[in-house]
Amino acid sequence: MSKVYDWFEERLEIQAIADDITSKYVPPHVNIFYCLGGITLTCFLVQVATGFAMTFYYRPTVTDAFASVQYIMTEANFGWLIRSVHRWSASMMVLMMILHVFRVYLTGGFKKPRELTWVTGVVLAVLTASFGVTGYSLPWDQIGYWAVKIVTGVPEAIPIVGSPLVELLRGSTSVGQSTLTRFYSLHTFVLPLLTAVFMLMHFLMIRKQGISGPL
Numbered sequence: 001m002s003k004v005y006d007w008f009e010e011r012l013e014i015q016a017i018a019d020d021i022t023s024k025y026v027p028p029h030v031n032i033f034y035c036l037g038g039i040t041l042t043c044f045l046v047q048v049a050t051g052f053a054m055t056f057y058y059r060p061t062v063t064d065a066f067a068s069v070q071y072i073m074t075e076a077n078f079g080w081l082i083r084s085v086h087r088w089s090a091s092m093m094v095l096m097m098i099l100h101v102f103r104v105y106l107t108g109g110f111k112k113p114r115e116l117t118w119v120t121g122v123v124l125a126v127l128t129a130s131f132g133v134t135g136y137s138l139p140w141d142q143i144g145y146w147a148v149k150i151v152t153g154v155p156e157a158i159p160i161v162g163s164p165l166v167e168l169l170r171g172s173t174s175v176g177q178s179t180l181t182r183f184y185s186l187h188t189f190v191l192p193l194l195t196a197v198f199m200l201m202h203f204l205m206i207r208k209q210g211i212s213g214p215l
Contacts, residue, residue, distance in 0.1 A: 024207070027211055027213065029214045037100045040096040040097050043096060044093060046089040047086060047131075051192075054072060054082060054083060054086065057076050060180055061177065062140055062176060062180055065138065066139055069138075069139045069141075093131075097124070097125055097128050101125060104118065104121065107212060109212035111212075113209060114205070114209055114212060117205045117206060120201050131195075133151055134184075134191065137179075137180065137183045138187060148183065152170050155169070169182070
């Protein structure tokens with residue numbers, strides 16, 4: 001076993017990485033409210049795991065989407081549990097994200113030199129809200145359909161570019177299969193990838209600058 005460890009140590013410098021991780025100490029002013037960002041990350045990881053599990057059964061078509069969700073809830077092994085965890089952890093992620101933003105703002109965590117950390121956090125907040133909007137539509141029930149129709153219709157009020165934006169979001173002039181395909185792609189691929197990238201940037205900057213102090 002030691003030879004295996006030595007082989008990896010020679011190439012990856014595992015001990016140096018471990019020393020760097022353990023060299024950072026938690027400031028004495030930190031309390032439970034400083035854990036909200038970590039809880040949000042945990043919720044995101046739960047979302048990824050449960051969402052990936054549901055992709056084995058979900059069918060992103062206007063004719064089969066609702067039936068596939070029903071199958072997950074009633075027929076698939078532990079499908080009801082997986083979808084319920086996915087749904088409630090999504091709500092928890094949004095709640096923890098909102099509380100985290102308030103905590104950072106009220107403690108001045110957005111001030112110099114942490115402006116970029118704040119910017120990436122705001123981007124992550126927007127991505128989190130986008131997860132909610134796109135995920136809400138995927139069951140393609142009455143609530144999901146009308147939610148998509150209303151949300152994608154909002155840009156229509158913008159002069160000149162409003163109608164093209166609506167058509168870009170929907171994939172056509174009306175809500176249909178193209179819309180569901182777009183929202184499914186955003187929810188399962190584009191948004192998770194962007195979130196992972198911005199989370200990595202966010203945590204690297206926190207790691208570099210340390211946890212912000214009290215006001």
